[in-house]
Amino acid sequence: MPRKFIKRFLPDHQTIKKQRALRMFGTILHEPNLWHLNRRSASGALGIGLFFAFWPVPFQMWLSAAAAIPFRVNLPLSVATVWITNPFTIPPIFYGAYKIGTTVLGSDPKHFEFQFSWQWVVESLSTIGPAFLVGCAICSVVGGLAGYFGLNWLWRFSVRKSWEKRRLARQQKKEEC
Template sequence: MPKKIIKRFLPDHQTIKNHKALKMFGTVLHDPNLWHLNRKSASGAFGIGLFFAWWPVPFQMWLAAASAIPMRVNLPLSMATVWVTNPFTMPPMFYLAYLIGTTVLGAPERHFKFQLSWQWVVQSMETIGPAFLLGCGICSVVCGLAGYLGLDAIWRYSVSKAWKNRKLRRKKMQ
């Protein structure tokens, strides 16, 4: 069951409620729907997390939390899913976003060398920025929808399978 697998990896809700970065949300975090794990809340949270994972900003978890709260989906799952982008996966993911952006814009692919400086970021936003940001937006929407629909389908399939197995066990008992 997806619920058992997901619960194994999620932190305790008290730990998240007491996290210093989330104190700005106040008592809103006491809504039980933010901690409940069902098909709707898990699928929505997974979609939100994948949506914000493609955003090239340093505060993706806050954005995921700020979206999960009004949508009343599982808060820990939405924040954890954002970590699909991490220091190891970010370069290939963002390069893919750049390639998608250049394809959609019909712009030529520019070769660049990454430098860890603010000057490079400003300069690159003028040259490769439009294609990169468009690619990030496209990947964000596509992956968010695919994550939502995919987890929803997996959840429905597992529940259906569990019902069928239960039905077969009952027949065997009779």
């Protein structure tokens, strides 16, 4: 079930290979393991994608693709997962990371107004930066591990249920004969 569900949303690997932004990886993209979808590659890709999704840097997709290649996990899933942080979800996710950072560091939360600009990020590094970066690091590691182990468990659970369903169907068929 997870395989069919994930495949429904992923683009064709030929389409991705033709993207100009990914040409910097060259012939490495012809590695079949980067496009194969199995439990190991899917859970690894989700873990890598979630890990980089919480990084407050531009070009998260390139970082995710660059990490997916040496780990030989599904490249499209890894890159697509990064998009959980998009222009609509960045403010609440990064505010939550800031709150986690202030809690971990034991500092008082400071009042600020989020602005979607690189200049605001650079200027606020001295005031809210340490708590924000610590929170992003924690969310990154926890999100990556939760994605990896969560999808791994879901995949195994789905396969186990499928096997059980087939076993019961065979057993029922024998009883009818």
